[in-house]
Amino acid sequence: MRIYLPGTWPMLQRLVKTGHLDPIGGTAFALTPRLREAYTSGDDEELEYAAMSEAARASLRLLGVEFGLGEDGIPARRVVVAADxxxxxxxxxxxxxxxxxxxxxxxxxxxxxxxxxxxxxxAVRQAAEVVDAADLGDMDAEFLIGEAEDHELAWYSPSEIAFLVELG
Structure with a gap:
């Protein structure tokens, strides 16, 4: 099954160093029957994108925690790893x-x-700081989340991960 793992830049760095990714709490996202039921229309590709979008929002939550722990030096970038x-x-x-x-x-x-x-x-840094408030219905926070989500994630092949991390 194709899954989408939320991550952060330090998780990518560890992936390059160790050769494996350790998802936080084992949490990932996928095209589940429940996700399929939540949408009235859409083909598998569109629904896979919805699962990836959920992982991207979860990446914001992980970033919010890292920033809260004083990890301000890390790049404020959402990371989603697709795996089978x-x-x-x-x-x-x-x-x-x-x-x-x-x-x-x-x-x-x-x-x-x-x-x-x-x-x-x-936009991602601002969104990471308010993602919890957005989850609780704060419309201003949701607006900031939307600003971050307006940015499409760039796609990289597994062979490009080490190069991506090195360039920072």
Whole structure:
């Protein structure tokens, strides 16, 4: 199953160093039956994009935590890692597309990496600071989330990850 793992720049750096990605809490997103039911229309490609978008929002939450811990020197970029794995458990307690995986994701299971470009960093940093408020219905915070989500994530092949991290 194709899954979308929310991440951060330090997680990409560890992926390059260790050859595997350790998702926080095993949380990922995928085209689940519940996600399919949430949309009245859309083909599989559009619904996969919706799952990736949920992972991108979860990446904002991870960034918010890192910034809260004083990690201001890291690039404010959403990171989503697409991978193909077999052992996936549905998570009906979370978002429509939420799933759980067990263990690390090896580099050879990664299909692509999606990362904000540098021009998105200001909007992403602002959004990461208010993502919790947006989740609770704050319309001003939701506007800032929308500003970040207006930036499309750039696509990278697994073979480009080390180069991407090196360039920073």
């Amino acid at each position: 794995v077999e052992d996936v458990t549905l998570r009906p307690d979370l978002d429509d597309g939420a799933v759980r995986i067990s263990g690390s994701v090896p580099m050879d299971a990664i299909a692509s990496v999606h990362v904000d470009i540098e021009e998105a960093e200001h």
